[in-house]
Amino acid sequence: MKIRFVRKLQVNDVVAKDILSGEGKTLIKQGIKITRQSIKFLRENLILYIYIEDEALNDIQTDPVLDNLKQKTLAKLPRIFGSIYTGNYTDARQDLESVDELINHIFEKKWVNTNMYEIKTYDNYTYIHCLDTSIMVAFIGLEMKYEKSKLRDLCIAAILHDIGKIKIPNNILNKKSKLTDEEFELIKMHSVYGKEILEKVPFCTESIIQGVYQHHERIDGKGYPTRTYDDEIGEFAKIISICDVFTAVSANRSYRQRFSPNDAYELILAGSGTKFDEGMVQKFRNVFFIYPLGACVKLTNGVEGYVVRQNKFFADRPVVRIIYDVNTQQKVDIYEINLLEHPNIAVESII
């Protein structure tokens, strides 16, 4: 399978992975052929790219177990948020067991052989956003050599990082036009509300609460709610802040189109040492890759192809299966270039 931007979809392309809405509802099922109506439908749902079948790329596999676990957890998130907010902690704790399954799976896998961008094919919505963030932090936690219980706390902090938004009116949260200063100040209160809500929850540890409270603090002291500097910001918050920004900017927002995955990645690297902790950004680079599996890329030597494998620790140097030569404008006999072995060649762009 490969990634195709919706604007480049063609009639009869075959959907290779279920396309989900922000609430986790299936919009178009795997195996369905694309029609003109479905392209229109995807555009209306602000979907930027999807996975489609391609025989030459049949060996690209994402992780179906992780997909299932994600859907299962996603279905429970509204209830988890509701139970915590209303003080029904026994139910919340029980529902959070699906998070354990997710963590166990990630813990066994050890590194992201899968594609973090696959979770980014739908629009932004609080629950999806929280789940995406949580899965990303889990992989960084693994890279930090966290033991399972600490990893679990980190994931729970990430899942609940925006729970305070429950107290902000929906018309402000979903406002399509620019926020007024007063409205923005109110939205900023969600970190404080989150802390207040979680302080009453028996299974929320100090580090979970701190992670939620500080997830918008920045190491240059320009974050909120308390403009805390580097040393005073907890490790959970430092990890969550990176993943929160990454998932937020690579999703649709009501007020702008989303970034391409590589733009979101660059934004994180650009914030290293000012917004984000340098060491954590390094962990992020170790674990996540700039160009998603199945993405079509143009290389600086004038050939085009698809990302088929990644090289761990080398975020920008994947293995590319070449299918086309821009110079001769001809298809070529398929071959692979491992960019790790060709330092003189780089990815020029995602196409």
Ligand SMILES: [Fe+2]
């Ligand atoms: Fe937030």
